[in-house]
Amino acid sequence: MPAKGQDDKMRVTEEEIYRKRISGVLKEYKFGPKVIDLFAGAGGMSLGFSPFLGHNFEVVWANDFNEYAANTYNMNFGKHCNVGDIVDILEDPKTKVPKADLVIGGPPCQGFSLLNKFKDGDPRKQLWRPFMEVVKRSGASVFVMENVPELLSSFECGEIYGVAQSMGFKLASAKLCAADYGVAQLRWRAFIVGCKFADPSEVFPPKRTHIAPENGVRRRFLEKDVPYIDDAKPYKTVRDAIADLPQPKGTEIRKEKAPLDLHFGRMPTAKSLKRYMAIPKEGMNRFDLQRLAPELTPDCWIRKKTGGTDLFGRLWWDKPSVTIRTEFYKPEKGRYLHPEQHRPITHREAARIQSFPDKFVFTGSKVEIARQIGNAVPCELAARVADSVFALLLSKRDIECQTSSRKKDVAPSCLESREATQSRK
Known part of the structure; x- marks a missing residue:
């Protein structure tokens, strides 16, 4: 870890990452953090972190309980998704969780309904615990946990914060509306971002990129503290998506x-x-x-x-969809x-x-695909969260490179792609 001081500041903002991603030049960073996706479903979260939407992250391991969703995941991201109960997988001595920079996923706060008959202490009742176990085993320095907005006011949220902080994570959380980030849908999700080497609130929640029309839309929550980028675009509508x-x-x-x-x-x-x-x-x-x-x-x-x-x-036609x-x-x-x-x-x-x-x-099948679509995190929303995470991890890499170059008294080659990109602004 670098010494406290100026080197701890973010070397790149999430807005800078966003603009480079949508312009297609993010690959010039030549930096591909490794990701584990838990409770992955068909891969809506992974898709937001992937080259599908302009990111450089590399999925190395995933898990979901549903075989059909896992098949879709593997069709699109490579055969990384393991099918089964994550608790059983982690209890299997043959399981080897790969090293990763980041763990993402949306663990249910309650156990699967068919497991409710188990005793109160069964770990399946609180599936965020095996999520944090994977964070520990993988050595990840960042995690992103996603769920329904009510998570942030739940008892489980306090437990999650307590465990994560005991593991050395600093935390930031927010309720985000997908329409504010370029999705033609008024869908709200809660995110908790944990980071070991920096305060994630420096880059999360990400600035909003899309703004509601003047006549307004119905909003479940207030987000007065989340700013917009200067050139925010109008909300995407049903017409934009399907016309x-x-x-x-x-x-x-x-x-x-x-x-x-x-x-x-x-x-x-x-x-x-x-x-x-x-x-x-x-x-x-x-x-x-x-x-x-x-x-x-x-x-x-x-x-x-x-x-x-x-x-x-x-x-x-000219409003975002409902959830x-x-x-x-x-x-x-x-x-x-x-x-x-x-x-x-x-x-x-x-x-x-x-x-x-x-x-x-x-x-x-038709029913299984519908379930995969409806259960997914909106991909463009996930991509904006990924912008924040990439800014964190890239700043960490830049600091480490600069520290290394000072010791060796040579130019930090791992910064060259970033500096070259900046020089073309």
Whole structure:
């Protein structure tokens, strides 16, 4: 570790990393930190840290409980994802956790439902503990833990902070809205970033890159302390994400190139189609259905006077989507109707709203792919968090290189790519 003082300051900001990443020159740093992804699902978090979105991180190990999600992960990132219960994997003496710079993932705060019958002390009830065990075994100096926003006010959050601090980590946390970072979706996630060699609050939370329209959008949380970049762009909308797609065909995964492979529909009942047609304008929902066509409205909706305003709702063209969940193809589950066509959104449309690039390959059945899409961290949001982490790790490397060069009285060759890039500004 360098001595306390000026060398501890960040040598690069997360905004600098962001701008270089979106301009495609981040690879000039010739620096690829090694990553472990736990509870990885199909790989939404890994994708944000990967060359898919302009980053240099290298995944060396991953884990998920779901075989179908792991297959998708391995199809896109190489065969790094181990299938199974992380507790069992870590208890296996044959398991060797590779060395890594960073551990990422979203451990559930409660055990899997099928394991709730176990005693209170079972480690599966608090899956952040094996997450931190992997951090320890891998020697990672940074970790990123992701979950629902409620995590940050939970008892488990206090436990996580206590364990991480006892391991030497400084911590920063925030609730982030995906729409603020270039995702066409109002989805909130909580992140805890731990770092051993610097205060992560110097670069996290990352500055917001996209700004809501003047008429505003509904926000669950306030983020007054998170600034914008100077040239923040307008929110990405449903129109931005899906308007170029043609009418979907068929009801099964199509043997065509992306994006058409996952652009298929459903076979609605006659009554369902009448319901879709009864609320033709964007933004309409079940209350409009009850007002315009009470004879088509289920009795349970009529009895339910409050809540659930997004049920059986149409998306707006010029606003971000609501949160995409695992059953987005069922309009009765949320605001998942196309803005103008009489159908729910397709798998490809949901994937785009989650900011998955078309070249990302999904495997498995229709239901399994929907689960992979809905459970994922929005990829562009993950990429902005990755900007913060890359700034941390690059600053650490630069400090170490400079310290080494002072001792040897030679130029720090590992800084050359960065200095060359800066000289072209």
